[in-house]
Amino acid sequence: MSKNDIEVAYGDVNLEMLEELTLTDGISGHEKEVAKVFTKWVKDSVDEIQYDQLGSVISIKKGEEDGPKIMLAGHIDEIGFLIKDIDDNGFLRIHPVGGWWGHVLPSQAVTVKNRKGDEFVGVIGSQAPHGMKPEVRNKVMGIEDLFVDLGVSNKEELKKLGIQIGDTVTPRSEFNVLANPNFLLSKAWDDRIGAAIVMDVMRNLKDVTTQATVYGVGTVQEEVGLRGAKTAAQMINPDIAIALDVTIATDSPKMDNRVKMGVGLTLEVMDGSYIGHKGLLYYLQDLAEEIDVDYQFELLSAGGTDSGEMHKVHDGVITLTLSIPARYIHSHRGIIHRKDYADTVKVLTEFCTRLDRDLYNELVNYKR
Structure with a gap:
């Protein structure tokens, strides 16, 4: 096979941003420098930047005064x-x-x-x-x-x-585009890739009028107990919350091939910390089909994501996790696929543009 036979790189992916974000050091409780990178890439696209007292960075794109509030969260700490x-x-x-x-x-x-x-x-x-x-x-x-x-x-x-x-x-690691340019190698994909998705959605919404106010959050201390998600969500009090996090790709040798890299959108039905809101899950499933994005489902019996704290804020929040399959997480080097990243950004950007009070009420009534 020649180099010309390899797949072309999928989607509009800013490799410079991903490299800077992943290679910046920031273990749990020490995320300040990563928050600065997050801010650098979104500040020109949003109306305001805030922080909670633990250090989670909150970028805000304002919508209509009576519109719903949506929180998109990717944690910026690493192990x-x-x-x-x-x-x-x-x-x-x-x-x-x-x-x-x-x-x-x-x-x-x-x-x-x-x-x-x-x-x-x-x-x-x-x-x-x-x-x-x-x-x-x-x-x-x-x-x-x-x-x-x-x-x-x-x-x-x-x-x-x-x-x-x-x-x-x-x-300590390095950022590399691998033999197939859709496979990207770096440290800290857990969960800088989730944070990057949040950043790209906020950047996509720069010149878009939305009814919803969108809060793009880089949460801290997820790896030691979902702590930043709790404080940031208490501060925002969102109507809808979506966590972006990696999950274990099971498409390598001796695994069950159930969760594959390079599919597109991965909808998490539940994990050890929450049960996904089925109304929101079904809506995003239908939206993916409408805009021609492939998807798969995931169910984890153990482990948790920021959804575990966000869904419990005040009287409860409509919450879902979208997963990005990754190989070799919780090590010095992991691998993600560009299609999973780009397609998740596409679906979330479209969802934020469509979210209004009527859609929110429809999702609320799913449980009633």
């Missing part, structure tokens, strides 16, 4: 670590922030940042397999057994560099 101890030889012991499987960590590069913002490259230590006993070789190392090597001689060198307990340790 990582905090330094929990430093030994006399200058090796760092780490505490996980978010869910990690120890198997994916040895020999991976990380970025350590001190309180002044100085960055240092390190590597998570690993053993050579030579002479290793089978029971050791086959064991997945726990986080408590791992350490970061910054290439220093002792603890005093780290002190001079301003590195201390509580400093952040973030996965």
Whole structure:
């Protein structure tokens, strides 16, 4: 197969924005720099930018005064670590922030940042397999057994560099367009791709008159308990909320091929934190068919998304999660597909332009 036989890149996707967004470091509780990137790309398309007290960034496109309020949320935090101890030889012991499987960590590069913002490259230590006993070789190392090597001689060198307990340790990776240009590799797709969808919808609505007021939100601290979604939703008090998040693509070897990359829109029926509003799900299903977007359904028995907190605000919110299938999430490098991204942006942009008080009342009455 020649290069000319490969698929062409699908849709209008701003790779510069995606690269900047994914490669900016921001583990849970330390999302400030990512929020700045979010703001940079949407500020010229919206009427106002606000923040909640946890740091979630809220971009607002105003609609009619009596129109419904819709909240689109993608979380901007990523998983990582905090330094929990430093030994006399200058090796760092780490505490996980978010869910990690120890198997994916040895020999991976990380970025350590001190309180002044100085960055240092390190590597998570690993053993050579030579002479290793089978029971050791086959064991997945726990986080408590791992350490970061910054290439220093002792603890005093780290002190001079301003590195201390509580400093952040973030996965270090690169952004790549793969052999088929629709497959994009980077760190932090969970959930910078969801945040990017929110950003692109807000950018698409720049010169569009909407009856609904649209709140495009980059939420914080999702990986440690959906915390930013709760505070931002309390602040907004939306009528409708849609979370954008990754899900596990099951189209790689030894998986069930149920949730595929490159289909288009993925409608999440439920996950471990919420049950999707069927009226909204069916409406978006029909809308996708109308505007010629392919779709698939997903159902997760465990795990949660920002929908888990948004749907419980005040007297309840019409809520749904739209998923972006991804491979190898919660590691240093994941893969997403351009079609899933671009088609989700297309459906949401159209939905925001159509949402008015009558449609909202129709969705409300679905439950009555």
